[in-house]
Amino acid sequence: MKLYRRYILYIGICLGLLVSPFCTGSAEAKDFVVVIDAGHGGHDPGAIGKISKEKNINLNVALKLGKQIQKNCPDVKVIYTRNRDVFIPLDRRAEIANNAKADLFISIHTNALAKNRTAQGASTWTLGLAKSDANLEVAKRENSVILYESDYKTRYAGFNPNSAESYIIFEFMQDKYMSQSVHLASLVQKHFRHTCKRNDRGVHQAGFLVLKASAMPSILVELGFISTPEEERYLNTEAGTTSLANGIFRAFLTYKREQEIRLNGNSNTILPEDVPEPAMQEEKDSTTAEAEKKETTHSEPKQAPQRPQQAEKAATAQTERSGIVFKIQILTSSRPLAKNDKRLKGLKDVDYYKEGGLYKYTYGASPDYNKVLRTKRSITAQFKDAFIIAFKNGEKTNVNAAINEFKKNRNK
Structure with a gap:
């Protein structure tokens, strides 16, 4: 009888733990898994510059x-495919991501041009058929890593990284993660452009074996050109690698x-507020950052942006009633926008607030989170x-x- 009571008590404790607020979440909850792949490594140096090797730059940024x-x-x-200077076969890199059931695969590389040609800037790539000879050359260079593997003809079904005919397989591939991969690649390029102040060489597609074998949204980043002396110096500075990683x-x-918002309607991931939101920030003109800072800090806008009295009055009333107002931030600008600015795309009742010397434009103010979510x-x-x-x-x-408080008030 005593043993039976202990058993019941044990079951009760377990059930209590399952519903405890200290639990990490439901049975379906799991960590978001990202696999970071530092290209090349070990006896494969990747592209070689005058003062450095690609494999070391890639690893530095990856870490x-x-x-x-x-x-x-x-x-x-x-999860890292490598966190030190070792050689990892190309198919093993994708295998690591697949075995981990990763949500994202990010492969980091450094570009190069032959014959003393120079170029500058960063680009991000997704899986697909190369649309130009230049794109094909990038894929050939990155895929040639398999030549370091003694059994590459068997492991890669006769694929020849230097033969254009081998790449015909990518013409018929249907990548179900293509749209997500392209979107992530676009976000990376926006942040390279705005956060890192890098020359934006755009989003491209090509036949990368490491992306072909990965079963999740995947991108390959080319940080810059090790073959360009100025770029190589930048890629070997603490400031440069930190900026690119950021x-x-x-x-x-x-x-x-x-x-998370698409799947759950909300997210616990907070975007940094200490600098402009590069994904939302519009293109800046050719004025220097110092001039912009001076203007936004010390001078008032010559033309005030649209601030409709009706929307402002409604938002004020909502704040007085509930204490909380939800809004949709649509874009950020270093300068004030006119009410008919094309970047507002015809939206009426657009509001703004200033933060860190920037004008952040919002739409759809309401104390009802669900209403704002529908508007978004x-x-x-x-x-x-x-x-x-x-x-x-x-x-x-x-x-x-604020969302938690809204839900709590709604349930009262």
Whole structure:
């Protein structure tokens, strides 16, 4: 009888733990898994510059990116295909990601041109058929790593990385993760452009074997050109590698947050507020950053942006009633926008607030989070990078805390 009571008590404790607020979540919950692949390594140096080797640049940025994610995202599991100078076969890299059931695969590389040609800037690639000879050459260079493997003809079914005919297989491939991969690649390029101030060489497709074998959204980043002396020096500085890792990290945060909102209606991933949101920021003109800072800090706008009295009055009334107002942030600008500015895409009742010397434009103010969420969905086609923010008593506040308070008040 005593043993039976102990058994019942044990079952009760287990059930209590399952519903305890200290649990990490439901049975379906799992960490977001990202696999970071530092290209080349060991006896495969990758492209070789005058003062460095590609394999070391790739690893440096990969480790910095992983540390950023681990430091700021406790719900993300980071896996490296390599975290030191070792050779990893190309198919093994994708296998690591597949075995981990990764949500993302990010392969980091450094570009190069032959015959003393020079170029500058970063690009991001997804799986597909190369649309130009230049794109095909990038794929050939990255795929040639398999030549370091003694059994590559068997392991890769006779694929010849230097033969254009081998790449015909990519013409008939149907990648179900293509749209997600392209979107992540676009976010990376936006952050390279705005956060890192890099020359944007765009998003491209080519037949990369390492992406072909991965069963999740996957991108391959080319950080810059080791064959260009100025670029090589930048890629070997602490500031340069830190900036590039930070750009990829911010793109990752934006992507992860969007995926969570799409699946769950909300997200615990917070985008950094200490600098402009590069994914939302519009292209700057040729004026220097110092001039922009001076203008936004010390002078008032010559032409005030649209601030409709009706929307402002409604938002004020909502704040007085509930203390919380949700809004959709649609874009950020270093300068004020006229009410008919084409970047507002015809939206009426657009508001703005100033933060860090920047003008951040919002739409759809309401104390009802669900209403704002529906509004956000209705403008997704026009503003795909829009996201929801919250104000409490006129001050910006943590959106997740505001959502929790909204739900608590609604259930009363």
